[in-house]
Amino acid sequence: MPVVDVKKDLDAFSLTIVADFAAPVERVWQIYADPRQLERVWGPPEYPATFVDHELRPGGVMNYYMTGPEGDKYCGYWRISDVSEPDSFTFADGFADEDFNPNTDLPESQNVYSFAAHDGGTRATFVATYPSAEALQQVLDMGMIEGATAAMGQIDAFLAA
Amino acid sequence: MIEGDEDRADALFHALADRTRRDILRRVLAGEHSISTLAGFYDMSFAAVQKHVAVLERAGLLTKRRQGREAFASGDVQVVRSAASLLSEFEEVWRGRISRIDDLINQLKE
Numbered sequence: 001m002p003v004v005d006v007k008k009d010l011d012a013f014s015l016t017i018v019a020d021f022a023a024p025v026e027r028v029w030q031i032y033a034d035p036r037q038l039e040r041v042w043g044p045p046e047y048p049a050t051f052v053d054h055e056l057r058p059g060g061v062m063n064y065y066m067t068g069p070e071g072d073k074y075c076g077y078w079r080i081s082d083v084s085e086p087d088s089f090t091f092a093d094g095f096a097d098e099d100f101n102p103n104t105d106l107p108e109s110q111n112v113y114s115f116a117a118h119d120g121g122t123r124a125t126f127v128a129t130y131p132s133a134e135a136l137q138q139v140l141d142m143g144m145i146e147g148a149t150a151a152m153g154q155i156d157a158f159l160a161a
Numbered sequence: 162m163i164e165g166d167e168d169r170a171d172a173l174f175h176a177l178a179d180r181t182r183r184d185i186l187r188r189v190l191a192g193e194h195s196i197s198t199l200a201g202f203y204d205m206s207f208a209a210v211q212k213h214v215a216v217l218e219r220a221g222l223l224t225k226r227r228q229g230r231e232a233f234a235s236g237d238v239q240v241v242r243s244a245a246s247l248l249s250e251f252e253e254v255w256r257g258r259i260s261r262i263d264d265l266i267n268q269l270k271e
Binding site: 002003006015017019021022023027028031037040041042044068070072105106124126138 | 180183184188190191192254255256257258259260261262263265266267
């Protein structure tokens with residue numbers, strides 16, 4: 001099981017996920033450096049992601065959308081601040097409208113993804129920090145609706161099989 | 162499960178089984194909206210949007226309050242939470258991502 005630790009720190013308004021992968025750091029970095037690989041891991045199978053802009057460099061923008069089972073679209077963006085290939089990168093992650101203008105009604109998180117050599121493989125640490133406890137809660141609650149929707153899609157598929 | 166719970170689950174899943182209603186719910190969970198503001202987001206009549214809001218209200222997913230001639234709707238996070246208690250959360254999203262990264266790495270290795 002590659003997930004080592006999941007930590008929700010409601011005081012620091014942050015979520016930290018630690019995972020170990022059986023591949024060198026450069027290989028794991030490649031996933032983020034290549035939009036076609038990133039698309040395969042970012043969205044769940046029911047909500048595949050498409051990156052329309054992919055600039056993994058300081059000041060770069062990554063715009064993406066996820067497509068739901070009914071063709072519904074959810075847009076988001078990453079604004080990259082720091083890149084230290086292949087060790088880490090830092091970015092703001094938020095929701096956007098269909099033209100990729102940031103949706104300011106929903107919280108933006110600050111993220112640091114870092115990769116370090118560990119036991120012949122890579123230890124990846126993903127940290128997302130929200131501006132407030134309410135913002136973190138809001139995102140958790142939004143995730144729940146997606147989860148409920150995805151689960152229903154799976155039930156439908158099961159019944160149709 | 163007692164019958165009341167089953168009825169409640171029916172109402173919840175019926176409410177969530179429609180794209181417009183899920184969209185309305187996302188918006189009102191992010192903050193209170195007037196029904197007329199909500200109606201502006203969709204290519205349908207005010208009455209049709211009102212009907213969707215009523216379905217969500219019956220399922221207990223949102224609450225309405227009146228101020229003058231305007232009705233406002235806000236999402237009830239607690240209900241969404243309890244409805245989804247056995248479903249995924251942020252953590253699940255991440256577990257999914259990590260297992261996909263793992264799959265991708267192993268696939269390309271072969």
